[in-house]
Structures are given as structure tokens and as C-alpha cells.
Amino acid sequence: MTEPLLSVHELDVRFGGLAALSGVGFHMRAGEILGIVGPNGAGKTTLFNALVGVQRPTAGSILFQGRGISGLKPHVIARLGMTKTFQNSALFPEMSVLENVCTAALLHHRLAAAKKKAYGILERLELFDIAGEDVANLTFPQKALTELARAMATDPKILLLDEVMAALSHEEMDGVIAVIRRLREDDGIGFIVIEHHMRAILSLCDRLLVLSFGQVIAEGDPGEVVRHPDVIKAYLGDSAGAGHA
Amino acid sequence: MKTLLRRHGLALLCAALAICLPLCMEDSDYAMRIATMALIFAAASQCWNLSGGLANQISLGHAAFFGIGAYTSTLLYIHLEVSPWLGLVAGGMLAAVAAAMLSVILSRLKGHYYALATLAFAEVLRVVANSWSSVTGGPIGLTIPFKGDAPLAFQFSSPAGYYWISLGLLALCSLVFHRLASGASGYRLRAIRENEVAAEVSGIDTFRLKLRLNVLSGALMAMCGTVYAQFIYFFDPDSIFSLSGISVKVAMMSIIGGLGTLPGPILGAFFLVPLEELSTSFFSDTAGLAQCVFGIVLIAAILIQPRGLMAVWGLRHRFMKGART
């Protein structure tokens, strides 16, 4: 058995008196697609922020490729190969689609090569036709794919997707799911996916992690985990989750 | 040649104008002095624009670097007879160190907190310069020993000498601005302005990029301070570290001219410096009236065109487009 690409131990994040994450631990192998579900406020986004260096953990360790990355800055972690998309679209609003992606591609390339790489990514994600479009004019699925494209431009080994499919219809969701699968097959990228839609989670993820009140309450095969009594209880206590999950 | 004209037409026009100006105004020392003052302030405002316009770091303390430059070169000259040309370099280096330290200390501050902290920094220097009389001369200020026509000592008998040097300084500051605003660093800086956290997560070292801007901005601002001191021969702590006279003015020129654009500070300075001069000479009889008129015209200018003078000419868009490619 190979060493995990990412392993998290006893991770704590506190905001004053609030324990947003307490004792969170999990492992992930290269190329795996790991799902994370949990009621609103469970700490999912906080976990992503801690992993990519936006939020400094209060305690615990994060090992990426065997190296401790807890406390490093986001741009250093991005260079090592882990980045995320944002729950509320955080594209650079006054840039075009191409410029958004190109900016991230500058991490590993000079300008001319970065542009070329950005075009390549846009082509793969079928965004080539809107390369020159200002991101303010994009539809929801186009925004989601542009976020994905920008993150891809940093050459991630693990990409964290925070509810990229939130505002999408079923068909649009299927499109994004197909793209994520393709990126995993072709580039061997591992994904951690926060999603409320069970449909997306079940069809995409190899493994599922359930967070509730900052703790991992279940982990394992997606089909089995969703039937776990603790998980059902956590969701029944939360009206927002009941409809989707 | 045709594309050169189309792409850099405006820049060429300005350069031609700047070179012809002294020839037309040779007889008028007064006009030359105003033009030189506008050039020095345009250069200083371009320095401010480097950190304020390109990285959204709205400083209200750029007088600090201006004063560091003026005091360094002048004290070196008075006490050690070091040529102000070398003093210019020394002041720039000292200001670079100060700017680097300030950048590190203030790296977590944003918006008005950043503005207030920089303001406090300049105020501290003003107080120190006032009270540390044995070195700075205190509130009496410093007068540069008059040498007549002595280019090596950075003194000229005709205003044209200062004009050309100020023009060169403005060209240098604008060149540095252009280098940073275009190409890969232009992309990164736009990303920082538009969403700093997303920029970091996309692999941009926002701390280092801002540090670089602040150091360049501080160093060049100090050089403007030296040129200013040589040009007016006399300054004191309250005028050289002045909040309203320097810090706010250089910020205002960039904002009025067009924040984050290369021509912005130049338009702003060539609007504000003559305006201030005119209102002072027209309304010199009634105390305070000049400042009122100046203020009213300023407010009117901002109300009429909040995005800066650049927009009036419809040029802003073109320049932003230019910076994109």
C-alpha cells in the first residue's frame, strides 16, 4: 500500500470560543475523489481553508506528500500542488475568462506559455468560445467551470471544490461531473468535493466523509455512509440538509 | 511607424510637448517654475500610484519618504559636503529600507487601517524632525547653501536645469510603473486588487509583490523629495512631512487623474498644481479664499468625473485595455 498523498491528524480550528473543527482526521490517496457532506455550519469550508492555508489551524497536522504544510501560506501550498475553488464565486471580476485562468497559470509559466496553457485548459473544459468574455457576463455553469479552469491552471495534485455545483440544474451538474471525472482520468488529479446534492456525491465520489459540528461522524463507501444511523440523525436535525441529502 | 504612432501616440505627444514647453517659456521663469513643480508632483504622485493604484494600498503617509529623501541629501550636503546627486541615491536607499520595514509591519492591515497607520508613520517622522534639532535643525528647517550654477552640486542658475531633471524623474517613475503594470506582474497585481484571497490561493505571493511595490514606491518618492528640496532651496519638518501639502496631495492627484493608470498622476498634477497656483494668485487679498476656491473646484472635478480625468478623455478604457495585452 502506497503512502497517502494527504493525511490530516487531529485538526482543530477555533474561532474564539467556537470550535469550527475538532479532532478531524482522514487520509487521501492520489487520484481519489473524496466527498464531504454535512449540515450548514458543520465546518466544511473551514476544513478547506485550513488545508490550503487560508485559515491557520489551532492544532493538529496536515501532511501533503509526506511534508507538514500546516501554517504555510496559500501560494506556497498552491505551488506544492493543492488549491481550492470558492463557495461563492471568487473569480477576478474585471478580468476575462482567459485572463482569470492565465493569471493562475503564471504560477509555473512565463506569460506567453501561461496564455498558451490557459487556452489549452479552456479548450478541454469547452470554454474556448467564451475566452474573451468578462466573467461578470457568465452563466452559473460557466462560472463554475471557469473556477475549475483557474484552479487547474496551477497544476494541482489535489483540487478542493467547495460547492461548485450549488446553483446548477441536473443537466448542468452532469456536465460538471463528467469534466471532473475526465480530469481525474487524464491527469490523475485527486479531488475533495463539498456538495449538498446527494445525486452528485453518489455518482462522483469514491469515498465519503460526513462532518457534523466540526467532527467526522462517518467515513466510508458513499452508498453505505448515507444509510448510517448517525448520519441520518445529523441530517434530520437540520432542515436545510433534509431536502438534498 | 504607423502602429508605433497609434499605440504610443499620446505618450509621444506628451513627450514632444514636454520638450517644446521650455523652448516656448524660456522667458518666463514663473511658468517654468510652475511646470517644474507640476513635474515633481507628477513624479511623486506616480510613486504613490505604484502602491496605491496598483496594489490598492491607499497610503496617507507618502510624505514620510519624501522627507527622508530631502533630509538625507540635504544633511549629507551641509555636514559632509556629499553631492546631492549621491544624496539622492542614499535617500532612496534609506527610504527603501524604511518602506520595506513598514510594508512588513503593516502587511496585515487593509483599507482605512492601512491609511491611518501610514499617516501615523509620517507624523512620527515630522515630530522627530521637529524635536531632534541637533541633527535636523528642528522647526527652523534647512536651507541649502547657495552655489549658483553648480550642476555637480545639483544647482542650476536657470529653471530649465531643474525642469529637465524633474522630467527625467517623472519618466523614470512612469517607466517603473509601466513595467509593473504590464506583463505577468500586471496580471498578478490586477488579481490582488480584485480578490486578494483568491489571488493567494491561485499561487500569487501577495506579500512579496506588495513589498516590492512599496520599496520601489518609497525609494522613488525619496528621490522626488531630494529633487524638490534642491529646487526650492528651503524646507522645514512641517512642510516636507506635511499631510495636506504632500501626502494627501500626491494621493489626490492620482485619484483625480485616474487611479492605477499611467497618465493619471500626470494629468492630476498638471491640473492641481496650476489650479492651486492660480487660485492663490487670483484671490491673494482675502485670506483663505484661495483655499476655498481650490477646494470647490476639486470637489466639482470629483463629482463630475468620479473615475478621474482619464475618463474625460475617454482614454482610461484604452489604457486599461493596453495594460491587458
Ligand SMILES: Nc1ncnc2c1ncn2[C@@H]1O[C@H](COP(=O)(O)OP(=O)(O)O)[C@@H](O)[C@H]1O
Ligand atoms: N472567519 C470566521 N470567523 C468566525 N467564525 C467563522 C469563520 N468562518 C467560519 N466560521 C464559523 O465556523 C463554523 C463553520 O463554518 P463553515 O466552515 O463555513 O461551515 P460549512 O462550510 O460547513 O457550512 C460556522 O459556525 C461559522 O459561522
Ligand SMILES: [Mg+2]
Ligand atoms: Mg461552506
